[in-house]
Amino acid sequence: xxxxxxxxxxxxxxxxxxxxxxxxxxxxxxxxxxxxxxxxxxxxxxxxxxxxxxxxxxxxxxxxxxxxxxxxxxxxxxxxxxxxxxxxxxxxxxxxxxxxxxxxxxxxxxxxxxxxxxxxxxxxxxxxxxxxxxxxxxxxxxxxxxxxxxxxxxxxxxxxxxxxxxxxxxxxxxxxxxxxxxxxxxxxxxxxxxxxxxxxxxxxxxxxxxxxxxxxxxxxxxxxxxxxxxxxxxxxxxxxxxxxxxxxxxxxxxxxxxxxxxxxxxxxxxxxxxxxxxxxxxxxxxxxxxxxxxxxxxxxxxxxxxxxxxxxxxxxxxxxxxxxxxxxxxxxxxxxxxxxxxxxxxxxxxxxxxxxxxxxxxxxxxxxxxxxxxxxxxxxxxxxxxxxxxxxxxxxxxxxxxxxxxxxxxxxxxxxxxxxxxxxxxxxxxxxxxxxxxxxxxxxxxxxxxxxxxxxxxxxxxxxxxxxxxxxxxxxxxxxxxxxxxxxxxxxxxxxxxxxxxxxxxxxxxxxxxxxxxxxxx
Amino acid sequence: xxxxxxxxxxxxxxxxxxxxxxxxxxxxxxxxxxxxxxxxxxxxxxxxxxxxxxxxxxxxxxxxxxxxxxxxxxxxxxxxxxxxxxxxxxxxxxxxxxxxxxxxxxxxxxxxxxxxxxxxxxxxxxxxxxxxxxxxxxxxxxxxxxxxxxxxxxxxxxxxxxxxxxxxxxxxxxxxxxxxxxxxxxxxxxxxxxxxxxxxxxxxxxx
Numbered sequence: 001x002x003x004x005x006x007x008x009x010x011x012x013x014x015x016x017x018x019x020x021x022x023x024x025x026x027x028x029x030x031x032x033x034x035x036x037x038x039x040x041x042x043x044x045x046x047x048x049x050x051x052x053x054x055x056x057x058x059x060x061x062x063x064x065x066x067x068x069x070x071x072x073x074x075x076x077x078x079x080x081x082x083x084x085x086x087x088x089x090x091x092x093x094x095x096x097x098x099x100x101x102x103x104x105x106x107x108x109x110x111x112x113x114x115x116x117x118x119x120x121x122x123x124x125x126x127x128x129x130x131x132x133x134x135x136x137x138x139x140x141x142x143x144x145x146x147x148x149x150x151x152x153x154x155x156x157x158x159x160x161x162x163x164x165x166x167x168x169x170x171x172x173x174x175x176x177x178x179x180x181x182x183x184x185x186x187x188x189x190x191x192x193x194x195x196x197x198x199x200x201x202x203x204x205x206x207x208x209x210x211x212x213x214x215x216x217x218x219x220x221x222x223x224x225x226x227x228x229x230x231x232x233x234x235x236x237x238x239x240x241x242x243x244x245x246x247x248x249x250x251x252x253x254x255x256x257x258x259x260x261x262x263x264x265x266x267x268x269x270x271x272x273x274x275x276x277x278x279x280x281x282x283x284x285x286x287x288x289x290x291x292x293x294x295x296x297x298x299x300x301x302x303x304x305x306x307x308x309x310x311x312x313x314x315x316x317x318x319x320x321x322x323x324x325x326x327x328x329x330x331x332x333x334x335x336x337x338x339x340x341x342x343x344x345x346x347x348x349x350x351x352x353x354x355x356x357x358x359x360x361x362x363x364x365x366x367x368x369x370x371x372x373x374x375x376x377x378x379x380x381x382x383x384x385x386x387x388x389x390x391x392x393x394x395x396x397x398x399x400x401x402x403x404x405x406x407x408x409x410x411x412x413x414x415x416x417x418x419x420x421x422x423x424x425x426x427x428x429x430x431x432x433x434x435x436x437x438x439x440x441x442x443x444x445x446x447x448x449x450x451x452x453x454x455x456x457x458x459x460x461x462x463x464x465x466x467x468x469x470x471x472x473x474x475x476x477x478x479x480x481x482x483x484x485x486x487x488x489x490x491x492x493x494x495x496x497x498x499x500x501x502x503x504x505x506x507x508x509x510x511x512x513x514x515x516x517x518x519x520x521x522x
Numbered sequence: 523x524x525x526x527x528x529x530x531x532x533x534x535x536x537x538x539x540x541x542x543x544x545x546x547x548x549x550x551x552x553x554x555x556x557x558x559x560x561x562x563x564x565x566x567x568x569x570x571x572x573x574x575x576x577x578x579x580x581x582x583x584x585x586x587x588x589x590x591x592x593x594x595x596x597x598x599x600x601x602x603x604x605x606x607x608x609x610x611x612x613x614x615x616x617x618x619x620x621x622x623x624x625x626x627x628x629x630x631x632x633x634x635x636x637x638x639x640x641x642x643x644x645x646x647x648x649x650x651x652x653x654x655x656x657x658x659x660x661x662x663x664x665x666x667x668x669x670x671x672x673x674x675x676x677x678x679x680x681x682x683x684x685x686x687x688x689x690x691x692x693x694x695x696x697x698x699x700x701x702x703x704x705x706x707x708x709x710x711x712x713x714x715x716x717x718x719x720x721x722x723x724x725x726x727x728x729x
Contacts, residue, residue, distance in 0.1 A: 061532045061698075064563070064571045084539050085559035089622045093561055093575060102584045102618040173590045173612060181592055190591040190608030197610045276613070276635065277628065286617045 068093040089282050101286040105293070110174060113297045120301045124308045131238070134314040136330050144325035145339075145348055153324055155210070155217045162207040167300055169196035174293070201274050208267035215260050221247040222256045227337065247338040251309070258302045266295040345490060346450040441465045446498040447514040448490060456483045468499035524686035525600040526643060528674070529694055530574045533701070534681030537562050537572035541673035541682055545576075548644065548672040549661025552627040557641040558673050559622075574673070574682050577602065577623035577641035585615035585624055585640075599665065600687075601643040606659050611635040643684070644671040 083090045148156070172180070172193055181189050228250035234243035236251050243249070248256070269292040272280060280288075311318050314334075320326035328348060331339045342348045440463035443454040460479045462468050468476075476492035494517060501510040537560050545551065545558045558576035563569075579602045586594035586602065593608035594615075604615075613635050615624040626635035646663030649656035656663060664671060674684035683690045 061571075064532045064573070067563075068573075080565070081561050081563045082565045083559050083561045084537075085542060085556045087554070087556060087559075087625065088616075090556070090559050091561055092622060093573065094620045095622065096620065098584055098618045098620045102588050105588055105614070105618075177590050177592055186592050186605075186608055190593060190605075190610060193591050194610040197612055273613070282617060282622070285613070289614075289617060 088276075088280075095282055097283050097286050101289070104290060109293050109297075110178065113174060113293070116297060116301055117304070120304045124304060124313075127238075128308075128313060133312070136316050136327060137333055138329040140316070140330075141328040143328040143348070145328055145331050145342065146324060147320040147326040147331070148324045150324060152217055153321060155214050156321055159207070159210040159214050162203055162210055163303065165203055166200055166207055167296075167303070169200040170296055171300075172196045173200075204267065204270045204274055207263075208271070211260065211263045211267060218256060222253050224250070224253055228253055242336075244337055245335050246341075247335060249335065251305075255302055255306045258299060259306075262295050262299040262302075266292055266299060269295065341486075344450045344452045344486075346444060346446070346448045346453070439464060441502070443468065443499075445502055445510070446495055447517050448492065448495060448498075453480070453487065453490065456480065456487070465499040465503035469496045469503050471496060524688075526579065526685060527600075527687040527690055528576060528578060528643075528671075529683045529690045531681040531683065531694060531697065532571045532573050533697075534679040535560065535572040535574060536679055536681070538678060540676050540678055541574045544672045544676035545641070548664070549642070550657070551661065552636075552639050554628055555625045555639045557623070557625070557639070574677075575621055576673070577619075577643070578621055579641075579643055584618035584620070588614045588618040590614060595648075597645060599643075599645070601645045601665070603642055603645065603647055603660075604638065604640065605648045606637045606639075607648075609637045611637055613638075615640075644669070 081091045081093070089095060173196070176189055176193055180192075184192075225246075227244055227246060231237075231243040231245055231250035234241055236249060237243035269288040272288040273285060273292060276285060309317060310321065316327050316330035317334075320330070328339075331342075331348075339348065440458060443449050443457055443462075443465070444451060446465075446468070449457070456479060457463075457468065457476070462471060462476075462479075473492045473496060476495060480487040480490055480492065494513075498510060498513060501507075501513065539560050542556060542558050542560060546556070549557065551557055558574060560572050560574050562572040564571065579596075579600055581600065583594060583596070583602045585604075586592075586596070589604075590612060591608050591610055593605045594602060595604070596602050611626060613626060615638060616622070616626065624638045624640045626638055628636070642660050642663075644662050644664035646652075646656045646666065647660035649659060651663055651666045662672070669675070671684045674682045683693055
């Protein structure tokens with residue numbers, strides 16, 4: 001009996017110990033119910049399966065925490081969570097993306113951005129040391145060509161200054177902790193970064209607007225073509241050899257599109273971060289930051305190259321964006337196709353009456369606007385009567401010149417037509433006959449006509465100033481169009497008028513007129 | 523020194539939001555900020571559970587890791603605090619925190635982020651202990667007065683536990699053992715054998 005009792009006691013105590021063990025295990029994984037919970041359950045399930053079943057004491061808290069840990073409250077299990085507190089992510093227990101974002105920022109962004117940006121700077125510094133400054137080989141010609149209009153420069157520098165400020169303040173937030181706090185201390189850096197953060201927040205959207213204006217200002221001439229591909233294959237001529245380029249070379253075009261496209265990505269993601277009250281979730285903000293950071297680092301790396309080439313690396317590059325004008329020899333060496341085009345238009349080169357003060361170029365919007373203003377000293381070379389006879393219908397050559405000089409813009413071409421049609425028909429016949437006998441003038445004296453167009457016009461029978469002065473601009477246009485698509489852009493509107501002055505030998509007046517014309521255009 | 527922690531017992535929390543209110547009142551929390559919140563799952567369905575969530579005062583705090591101005595610090599008690607003087611309101615801590623503890627008063631010009639605010643475990647901040655400035659910026663410093671966070675002290679069902687991590691886990695462990703023993707008793711019949719009667723388990727969350 002005693003023995004029996006003893007043995008039954010022993011069995012109970014065994015059971016009791018076993019249950020205590022189970023309880024302990026359950027307690028353990030109730031408290032540390034994250035990943036070990038699953039492992040603990042597996043262990044129980046495998047070795048003590050019967051015990052678990054028998055006891056059935058799986059704590060509901062364990063289930064809850066496991067579900068929380070595995071985020072079953074979103075989607076899959078169909079469990080929903082709610083909270084009386086209404087704020088961003090208030091119904092969420094645990095946001096696992098936070099850890100991923102932390103790993104990205106601290107483990108990837110900060111070190112890799114430092115390697116990339118530092119590496120680019122190192123490469124550029126090495127390039128500068130080995131290659132030296134890229135000189136204008138032929139030396140400065142002293143002749144200036146208009147490359148960027150004041151408006152283009154305004155857009156460029158506004159965007160550039162904003163970019164630098166945003167870049168510096170952004171880098172401050174990224175690298176300040178590891179780079180500056182050890183030097184200047186947390187308090188001082190906090191004050192600095194606080195100002196930087198406000199500036200960054202406020203100027204970011206402004207940069208977005210400037211980027212849009214930049215797109216429309218510089219998109220013309222920045223579309224890629226076959227020349228750019230060849231330019232890239234030749235390494236932009238950086239390693240010897242010559243790579244042809246138009247108004248913008250392949251590198252400039254690539255930078256333009258990187259700035260616009262990556263800039264757009266950075267601006268959009270930045271605005272998501274900047275205005276966090278459109279019901280953005282924390283996941284949205286984390287993703288936006290990721291995109292913002294990667295885009296910014298990319299655009300910064302590219303900008304280093306652009307700033308490098310535009311300032312310390314190349315002679316004559318900075319001044320064209322600073323002053324708007326580039327040296328003629330610089331244009332010949334770095335933008336030869338553009339220079340050829342300008343030459344074809346007669347803006348530069350032998351045919352153009354180039355001087356330090358009379359500078360013309362293509363695409364100069366503001367300069368064109370300036371021309372619309374009547375210029376008082378432009379009529380200085382004509383005699384006093386010119387002012388009076390300006391509006392008369394019976395126009396002689398003096399009067400024609402005057403209409404060109406005065407502010408009534410519409411008249412010159414019309415009067416030229418009228419003249420060629422009626423008044424001096426006899427003169428026209430005379431010069432017409434003389435030209436057939438092989439006589440020819442230097443048509444390049446006319447602004448807008450270069451050696452190539454001169455050839456074309458002479459090929460079409462317009463060899464003298466007189467012949468040109470009596471032709472209709474529309475007819476010349478037809479001749480140019482027939483010569484090929486690249487001459488389509490030339491506008492012969494003022495050529496007959498210029499030719500008439502040249503024919504008359506009124507070189508001073510012609511020079512005055514050309515001072516006011518822009519690449520042979522009004 | 524003790525290493526303090528919060529723990530919320532899901533078997534006891536009744537979603538009364540007393541902790542939320544207590545916290546707001548004690549700390550004069552900025553408008554729009556809730557340092558503590560109660561999250562409920564399966565609201566109105568069988569198996570409904572609630573948990574009170576706030577800063578968990580992590581040993582390896584993600585907020586402190588990502589802070590670009592390094593304004594976080596951990597006290598000897600393991601309480602994660604931050605310096606509002608240094609904070610720039612960038613929001614990185616709120617991206618990184620798994621519990622949504624750091625929050626921002628929407629007081630900026632574009633209702634953008636102001637200085638971050640978070641649960642202090644009722645331990646104030648870096649300002650002089652007990653000063654008006656400390657209270658204005660961070661709320662009460664109950665720890666300095668030898669008291670525990672008010673949210674846990676106020677908890678009607680003692681679901682929310684706060685204090686030395688060892689004590690908290692001891693209390694919770696005891697609760698789990700008690701609950702398990704009750705269940706065990708009903709299943710295996712120990713209680714019946716020992717006490718001669720079955721326990722009444724009606725209304726228990728565990729079954």
